[in-house]
Amino acid sequence: MRTKSGRGDVLLVCMVLFLVVFGLAVLYSTGSYNGSVRFGDAFYYMKKQFFAAALGMLAMYLISCMDYHIFEKYAIAAYLISLALSTLVLFAGNAYNGSRRWLSLGPLSFQPSEFAKLAVILFLARMVGRQKKKRNSFLNLVFVIALVLPIVALVGTNNLSTAIIILGIAVIVVFVSDKRYMQFVWIAAAGAGMMALFLGMESYRLERIAIWKNPEAYEKGYQTIQGLYAIGSGGLFGRGFGESIQKLGFVPEAQNDMIFSIICEELGFVGATILMLVFLVLIWRFMVIAVHAPDLFGSLIAAGAMGHIAIQVILNVAVVTNTIPNTGITLPFISYGGTSVLFLLSEMGLVLAVSRWQSEKKCI
Amino acid sequence: MFVKIKTFHRKKIVAVFALCMAAMLFLIGRLGYLMLLRADYYSEKAQDLHERERSIKAARGKILDCNGKVLADNKTVCTISVIHSQIKEPEKVIDVLTEELGMERDQVKKRVEKNSSIERIKTNVDKQTGDKIREYDLAGVKVDEDYKRNYPYGNLASKVLGFTGSDNQGIVGLEVKYESILKGTDGQILTMTDARGVELSDTGEGRKEPVSGKNLILSLDANLQEYAQQAAYQALEQKQADSVSIILMRPGNGEILAMVNVPEYDLNDPFNLKKSTNGMSQQEIQDERNKMWRNGCINDTYEPGSTFKIITASAALEEGVVTPEDTFSCPGFRIVDDRRIRCHKTTGHGSETFVQGVMNSCNPVFIEVGQRLGTDAFYRYFQQFGLLEKTGIDLPGEAGTIMHQKKDIGPVELATISFGQSFQITPIRLAATVCSLINGGHQITPHFGVEVREDDGTLLETLSYKEGKQIVSEQVSKTMRAILEKVVSEGGGKKAYIEGYHIGGKTATSETLPRSANKYISSFLGFVPAEDPRILGICIINNPQGVYYGGTICAPVMRTVFENILPYLGIEKEAAQETDAVRIMDQVEHLLSAE
Numbered sequence: 017m018r019t020k021s022g023r024g025d026v027l028l029v030c031m032v033l034f035l036v037v038f039g040l041a042v043l044y045s046t047g048s049y050n051g052s053v054r055f056g057d058a059f060y061y062m063k064k065q066f067f068a069a070a071l072g073m074l075a076m077y078l079i080s081c082m083d084y085h086i087f088e089k090y091a092i093a094a095y096l097i098s099l100a101l102s103t104l105v106l107f108a109g110n111a112y113n114g115s116r117r118w119l120s121l122g123p124l125s126f127q128p129s130e131f132a133k134l135a136v137i138l139f140l141a142r143m144v145g146r147q148k149k150k151r152n153s154f155l156n157l158v159f160v161i162a163l164v165l166p167i168v169a170l171v172g173t174n175n176l177s178t179a180i181i182i183l184g185i186a187v188i189v190v191f192v193s194d195k196r197y198m199q200f201v202w203i204a205a206a207g208a209g210m211m212a213l214f215l216g217m218e219s220y221r222l223e224r225i226a227i228w229k230n231p232e233a234y235e236k237g238y239q240t241i242q243g244l245y246a247i248g249s250g251g252l253f254g255r256g257f258g259e260s261i262q263k264l265g266f267v268p269e270a271q272n273d274m275i276f277s278i279i280c281e282e283l284g285f286v287g288a289t290i291l292m293l294v295f296l297v298l299i300w301r302f303m304v305i306a307v308h309a310p311d312l313f314g315s316l317i318a319a320g321a322m323g324h325i326a327i328q329v330i331l332n333v334a335v336v337t338n339t340i341p342n343t344g345i346t347l348p349f350i351s352y353g354g355t356s357v358l359f360l361l362s363e364m365g366l367v368l369a370v371s372r373w374q375s376e377k378k379c380i
Numbered sequence: 381m382f383v384k385i386k387t388f389h390r391k392k393i394v395a396v397f398a399l400c401m402a403a404m405l406f407l408i409g410r411l412g413y414l415m416l417l418r419a420d421y422y423s424e425k426a427q428d429l430h431e432r433e434r435s436i437k438a439a440r441g442k443i444l445d446c447n448g449k450v451l452a453d454n455k456t457v458c459t460i461s462v463i464h465s466q467i468k469e470p471e472k473v474i475d476v477l478t479e480e481l482g483m484e485r486d487q488v489k490k491r492v493e494k495n496s497s498i499e500r501i502k503t504n505v506d507k508q509t510g511d512k513i514r515e516y517d518l519a520g521v522k523v524d525e526d527y528k529r530n531y532p533y534g535n536l537a538s539k540v541l542g543f544t545g546s547d548n549q550g551i552v553g554l555e556v557k558y559e560s561i562l563k564g565t566d567g568q569i570l571t572m573t574d575a576r577g578v579e580l581s582d583t584g585e586g587r588k589e590p591v592s593g594k595n596l597i598l599s600l601d602a603n604l605q606e607y608a609q610q611a612a613y614q615a616l617e618q619k620q621a622d623s624v625s626i627i628l629m630r631p632g633n634g635e636i637l638a639m640v641n642v643p644e645y646d647l648n649d650p651f652n653l654k655k656s657t658n659g660m661s662q663q664e665i666q667d668e669r670n671k672m673w674r675n676g677c678i679n680d681t682y683e684p685g686s687t688f689k690i691i692t693a694s695a696a697l698e699e700g701v702v703t704p705e706d707t708f709s710c711p712g713f714r715i716v717d718d719r720r721i722r723c724h725k726t727t728g729h730g731s732e733t734f735v736q737g738v739m740n741s742c743n744p745v746f747i748e749v750g751q752r753l754g755t756d757a758f759y760r761y762f763q764q765f766g767l768l769e770k771t772g773i774d775l776p777g778e779a780g781t782i783m784h785q786k787k788d789i790g791p792v793e794l795a796t797i798s799f800g801q802s803f804q805i806t807p808i809r810l811a812a813t814v815c816s817l818i819n820g821g822h823q824i825t826p827h828f829g830v831e832v833r834e835d836d837g838t839l840l841e842t843l844s845y846k847e848g849k850q851i852v853s854e855q856v857s858k859t860m861r862a863i864l865e866k867v868v869s870e871g872g873g874k875k876a877y878i879e880g881y882h883i884g885g886k887t888a889t890s891e892t893l894p895r896s897a898n899k900y901i902s903s904f905l906g907f908v909p910a911e912d913p914r915i916l917g918i919c920i921i922n923n924p925q926g927v928y929y930g931g932t933i934c935a936p937v938m939r940t941v942f943e944n945i946l947p948y949l950g951i952e953k954e955a956a957q958e959t960d961a962v963r964i965m966d967q968v969e970h971l972l973s974a975e
Contacts (some may be wrong), residue, residue, distance in 0.1 A: 049574065053576075067624050078707060108922065135664070145383055146383065159707065163781045190398055191392060191396065192389055192392045192393055193392075193394075195388045218395075244422055245422050245423075245425055245429065245942075246415065246423065246426070247411070247415055247417065247425035248414055248418055248419050248421065248422020248426065249419075249422060249423040249424070249426045249427075250415050250419070251415060251416070251423065252415070252416065261426070261430050261574075262426065263572030264575055265574050265575025265576055266426075266429065266430075266575045269741050280411065280415060284415065285411060285412060285415040285416060287410065288411055289408055289412075290413070292404055292407065292408050295404065296401060296404050299397060299400055299401075300397065300401075302397075303393055303394065303396075303397040306393045307385075307390045307393055307394070309385055310385070311383060311384060311385060312383040312384065312385050312386075312389065313383070315389060315393070317397065319393050322393075322397065322400070323396065326396075326400035326403075326404075329404065330400065330403045330404060330407065333404075333407045333411075334407060334410075336415055337407065337410050337411060339407065339410055377493045
């Protein structure tokens with residue numbers, strides 16, 4: 017039953033390579049202005065990203081060659097390490113733009129929350145994939161969610177968006193592992209209620225909602241408005257690669273969360289749609305790999321990765337298009353962030369490793 | 381060891397994927413809405429945000445005299461500035477600018493080395509120097525062209541033309557009155573900038589060309605203005621007067637050919653008071669300047685004195701309360717109420733006709749004529765002759781008439797008004813009314829502006845003015861012309877007489893207020909040819925020293941002007957005999973018509 021096919025998923029590799037190369041090109045285009053203004057080097061962001069991506073490709077290749085089952089042994093350890101690093105960053109982290117999210121080691125800096133996402137996927141796959149007793153009770157769900165709450169709380173203190181992503185991955189893994197549907201509807205309802213309560217507690221969060229509804233009326237709606245200007249300027253085919261004007265200081269930190277708006281401006285509706293479709297193909301491959309995985313552990317890794325990428329892409333694009341209130345979520349493979357790219361590519365390596373162990377039974 | 385994957389797991393994975401796919405397709409739809417349906421809205425907003433407008437100044441329209449001589453045009457001047465971040469050879473830039481601009485090296489060096497986005501080195505640099513600097517093609521050195529108003533004749537008609545301010549906007553005179561015609565529309569260069577406002581070099585420039593202002597053609601004749609100005613300056617010096625004003629205009633249509641107010645000022649340097657301003661406050665300096673720029677013919681009022689008798693006479697003739705042949709008696713004074721109002725000839729003119737009374741400028745005659753008219757009729761003629769309104773001349777700041785309220789006019793006021801005292805009007809008001817009274821009786825509006833043309837000469841607009849209303853009958857007008865000709869040929873205006881011309885006119889001498897200051901304003905108003913006036917001139921000398929009688933000092937000035945300009949205007953001398961023949965013919969005609 018567990019047969020090693022020897023070959024990873026070629027289409028997935030292609031999509032990942034495309035995204036990495038495309039991401040570097042877009043990052044160069046978007047970050048060249050801010051890079052030359054701030055650091056006197058148009059290639060500043062692109063170079064740093066390039067090294068992270070190169071390292072990530074190497075990691076992806078190595079991991080994809082391995083038998084993913086050996087990671088089961090280290091899953092708990094990885095989770096504990098991520099807890100430790102997330103704690104450490106609270107005390108010894110470097111602040112950038114007002115949030116302590118980075119650990120520095122000489123010239124290298126590292127964002128523990130990015131590692132935490134991968135660790136949580138592995139950890140949950142290990143915990144749920146191991147359960148032999150049938151515990152299809154509500155308690156089981158609560159138990160699994162409770163397992164990730166420490167990391168959600170730790171990351172959430174200074175990076176709410178990533179905490180939400182981690183929680184989302186956990187919910188998806190639990191959802192996949194459980195037979196029932198209805199109780200998830202209740203969970204969703206409860207989550208919505210909690211969210212409302214959470215927003216109501218602090219007035220500044222409600223202000224975010226007001227800005228979302230009418231960004232032009234608020235000073236804090238500046239980033240959103242500038243993003244919309246960029247998107248709206250794109251039209252069908254865009255201004256052309258490298259021709260964005262909104263990236264010239266109008267969209268703040270264009271190389272980070274708002275990079276998708278610049279893609280829209282330069283490549284137009286056609287380019288943006290193609291990128292969205294590439295992401296869709298990517299998560300479709302995750303689904304195929306998850307469905308064909310030989311065991312629940314492998315399947316849940318692929319499903320977790322699918323949830324991870326899908327949540328980030330959907331939330332990022334939703335924020336940039338002002339479909340939901342503004343929250344800082346990066347676009348996978350494209351937004352600037354070395355740690356993010358490194359661990360994303362490692363995650364891809366893990367999924368590729370799973371894809372080499374396909375079950376004979378092909379239902380989809 | 382590892383749990384097997386079950387069917388429900390697969391179903392759930394597919395369900396998650398389906399959910400994600402739905403969300404992503406929804407977002408693609410949302411993108412389509414924003415990028416296709418809302419594209420116009422957002423891209424327009426973005427465009428507004430990115431574009432910076434830099435205006436290109438429009439050239440101001442020229443002001444030309446009736447012969448096409450340019451009275452006001454534009455000079456191209458350059459502004460030299462440096463953009464610090466674009467300078468590649470600072471030493472060379474400093475050397476070139478120091479040499480070409482003739483500035484201190486240290487001063488240039490300081491500005492070139494100053495770390496600012498753009499630093500102005502020098503403004504108002506003439507175009508030649510600007511072009512030369514541009515030819516060096518130095519990186520970081522900018523030569524911007526700009527227009528500066530230029531007045532080729534310097535002080536000629538300065539108080540009429542006016543000048544412009546730093547923004548090329550009219551400040552006084554015709555420059556401000558015709559601002560909308562002369563101004564033109566500034567153009568724009570649209571450039572794209574980044575968020576810091578730095579222009580992007582590789583984006584295409586949108587350009588909206590400036591539209592030059594239109595040229596204004598005046599009735600003013602630079603030659604006549606020059607003659608008149610010379611004569612005025614001469615009189616100013618000879619009589620040590622405060623100021624001398626001369627107006628030359630066409631009685632038929634109100635076109636002004638010359639308007640001199642000496643001392644004039646230099647239009648190319650209008651803020652220079654030409655005297656020390658030490659110890660003067662800013663306000664005092666500004667007051668002095670306003671005084672220097674003032675157009676006495678329009679902005680100031682005075683007691684017209686005897687020239688006003690033209691109006692009293694016309695009103696009385698029109699009303700029929702007097703005929704030229706009526707006889708009066710002047711004992712040298714006249715008692716009105718309890719006052720004894722003297723005639724200038726204290727021994728009296730004795731018995732005289734009305735015509736002789738005008739020739740003698742006899743006050744008692746006019747007091748009686750005024751009494752015959754009465755307050756009501758006199759006031760009615762004031763209104764009819766437009767004396768209570770402004771003339772509507774196309775210059776800013778025309779002063780209104782200062783006149784008694786009708787209810788306040790008692791016998792004394794009526795008497796003094798009759799010979800032009802106790803109220804004030806502007807010289808242009810007097811000239812305009814007299815024009816109407818002698819041109820056959822129709823109202824005119826004194827004016828300078830005649831036509832608006834493109835620079836290539838295409839006629840755009842012929843300016844029109846209120847005129848044509850009959851304010852006095854043609855017969856009275858004709859009588860007045862005849863009487864006033866006698867004033868010059870035989871009466872008080874003799875010094876304006878030129879052999880071979882029929883000149884009509886009236887002199888005046890009035891004492892300014894307060895009377896105790898013993899300051900006088902002397903004037904003479906004349907027109908040629910008396911039968912069919914083609915030009916009317918008025919000369920006013922303000923505070924002359926020594927002899928101050930209008931007939932003695934102003935009439936000769938006007939004669940000099942007329943002598944010079946009449947041939948130029950094509951008004952030919954008539955042979956003496958012919959003149960007499962015409963006069964005899966006139967008299968015969970007159971007798972015939974009387975019968």
